[in-house]
Amino acid sequence: MTQIRKLALLVVGAALVAGLAACSSATPATSTSPKGTAAPKLTGSITVYGAASLTATFTELATEFEAANPGVTVQTAFNGSSVLVTQIQGGAPADVFASADTANMTKLMTANLVTDTPVDFATNVLEIAVPTGNPARITTFADLAKPGVKTVVCAPAVPCGAATLAIETATGVKLTPVSEETAVTGVLSKVQTGEADAGLVYVTDVKGAAGKVVGITFPESSKAVNTYPIAALKASANPKTAAAFVAFVTSSAGQKVLAAAGFGKP
């Protein structure tokens, strides 16, 4: 009896947190009612917290994982990696965490909230995004620093901004952005709407917004490669399924989805 009650509480808690996470900006979590009918190997519901840049791929991976494991429900919540870390440290009932950089995963490891050593499952590099038509005629990274060019980047505090800063340092090109956004999605929308002449986003963001922005690769991007680690969390009520999801992301099937979205191999 008490166990059932505990489970019910957990489910309610998870729904609440997922709802709150959705409120706090990101994509609304796909809410599905947990169905524990036919029980093969894996059962129950898990909640995956993923970096904002993983929104499209992890939504797809969750659906594929559910299809491969009938009876399993995967709920997803996406936000900036550091926001998610703050939520997990605050007791959010996440089972799996996928970060856009190692720094944020390290925070959770230091707090002793991660089960095993996190696995690197993807890499991502920056790319210049310009509005269709490329009004400012950007071709190289140095063009972004030209006077009169409205460049938008991420703030150094967030992973994409840290990568931008690393490239600036490595190349000696000093950017004077008109805005330092709090999330990569902010940069992308400023470019999409034509407010900015250019922005620095991830390769995968350009691919995801194909048709609305044009991507310009630049060789200096190799100076800052973001590595994405994933790990199951200690607080998970369903450690078996959580571990299986981590394994699925790093499997060849999972890697195929990530590669199709433009992610690099770890």
Add this chain to the structure above:
Amino acid sequence: MKRTATLAGVPRWVAVIALAGAIFILLPLVAVINRVDWPQFIPLISSESSVAALLLSLRTAVASTVLCIVFGVPIAIVLARTTFAGQRFVRSLVLLPLVLPPVVGGIALLYTFGRRGLLGQTFDVLGIPIAFSTTAVVLAQTFVAIPFLILSLEGALRTAGTRYEAVAATLGARPTTVLFRVTIPLVLPALISGAILSFARALGEFGATLTFAGSLQGVTRTLPLEIYLRLETNPDAAVALSLVLVAVAVFVVGLAYRASAVPTARARVAS
């Protein structure tokens, strides 16, 4: 109906629910105060970026409040004193920013004043760059804050009635004279409290600013945006700045209460 156990006419269960609700509102405030790193409080809130954000917030909120008064007062007067076809529809549209998520407001502003927006070209020609400027912040804040002024003033105008205005008119005062000598003084407390509420709303603006204006220290990064950014790297600073914003907001709301305490008394005398 016979009332049992009441507190000055208020059923006890209402008071109990009210208490629970008050705790719900106050507890997060206590939690923030509890999390503040007091020894580091002053250094945290006096860093260059914090001060820049606070000053920008105060500056833009004052400018927005002025715009709210300039445009909100005439809107409230027209809504309260005139009748025209589709008035209800217009009122609900004017109050739309109140219910819209600020992000939606930001998107709407982007497509209006943005470089590729409806009026973007016009402003470019006039030499007023809006994108990524402090002007954009003020526009976003005005957009979300103006309904507060309109609502509070329109209500006061209706409560005050038109008797004094009618008397002034029969004594030969022109409409503009009546407006400045009778109407405005009559609803001044509501105007002040409405303006203060608008100021408070402008001060807290986040979503529309982030979407429409961007985020750059000293130009567009207001205090709420700074807090959100600090949460990424330095949660202690975010908490300290939150408390600063809470303190300013409490102060402002207190002012609004004091101002709005007067009109109820007056309204009673008038009616």
